[in-house]
Amino acid sequence: MDRRNVLKNISLGAGALAVGGLTTSLTTPNTDLKMSPLKLKGNINHSACRWCYSGIELEELAEKSADIGLKGLDLLTPNEWAIAIKYGLECSLGTDKFANIIHGFNEPKNHKELQEKYTGLIDKAADAGVKQVIVFSGNRHGMDDAVGLENCAVGLEALVKQGEKRGVTLVMELLNSKVNHKDYMCDTSPWGVQLVEKIGSENFGLLYDIYHMQIMEGDVISTIRKYNKYYSHYHTGGVPGRNEINDSQELNYPAIMKAIVATGFKGYVAQEFIPTYDDKIAALREGITICDV
Template structure:
């Protein structure tokens, strides 16, 4: 079965959701990422899924990229946030729920990993109860998210192994990890079992998957398929072309295996 492809909603939020659903179906997409659970029913009417969702903005400011699970003082509030989000995701048919490490802010990587594990352990029984997967996103700290702690695959894999829970995996963002470490195909081959979702974008720039960027996406997609991956690969590039939907269609065609 071909790998299912999706697109992150925020990259095309200048198009009304229902119109975007129509275009997504025409292009051959199977899903739209990062919708709030209440929007899933809208895209379901078009035969689309929402593979992954994230916590909404919280009055405390917690749960965002910079302030999350690597600080024990955040855990009580984060548990409250995910005790609402995980059941809502289950009701909406959304398989994966995103978490973040938070920024280092002087915190060592070993200590940050221990703190993340302690906080995540509090929500994984709920994920198991509702048959959802909690994913932590790998992001680059070199350009886009300075000081972010979960910025290398090895750190994310170590967290997976420390938790040892089938309901915790990684969101492997190909763009971010190419910026940080390269070796994308080798990493996929070695660690596919710890990855529940992928994101794409061109490097450098986080734009289209075209000839101006360095990643060989057909080869990467073949590696993902060969690893037996049965989830979604979501396009998360910022379109710059005059026809942004044509850019998306081109990416879908390029990544079709």
């Protein structure tokens, strides 16, 4: 379940970190944080990415996520959606095994196969009540960004129209091309915004991954304020390292979440950090606590 085998050899930190007035060890979170019930404010629709918890059975992850107060789980495949629903969760962002970061919609030779497979995924999503599915630009492979943008628009056009009819939004993820996804094309907000404007549909938007965009362009809060209408979904992650989003890393997540809330965003914010704590559910609880503003 390692997401495209790009994040490996995670180092376990040492020492203690102050988070929201509680002190937590990197391997043994404070019992109060781990066991106390969360009283969520309701301003953020919380979710979590399934792939970050590959060592936990989905049934257990869904049950414990619901107990924490999450409303959804991200990046579930169609055969997994029913498990989320069983525990009162949505699949907040659907995917399937064919979704490919490297070989995406910027390459015309991929269009036929991707269109056939996404047509089926969109129909499955609509039938199951899944409102969003993820798509990728693909890597540049020497292609000019303007050409790739035009190719993406052509390849996605019919699928977006299908999404309009079925009530499903296609969401292209912004990923960094410096550290984790070398050569990926949709690696800055301006490029993604141009694509959204060219397609011109409420059923196509961007996944603003805070971790990735901090690496690529920084200025996170100003960017969210400027481009928020183009963002359909958010992901978190600590920079550097993509681990816990507490004081061990450089981003001020409470301030970022307040900025997202201020835009009137009603979609999902999904935790997409790789836990280093022995208790991965405690790490998730901590992340939700930090982001619940």
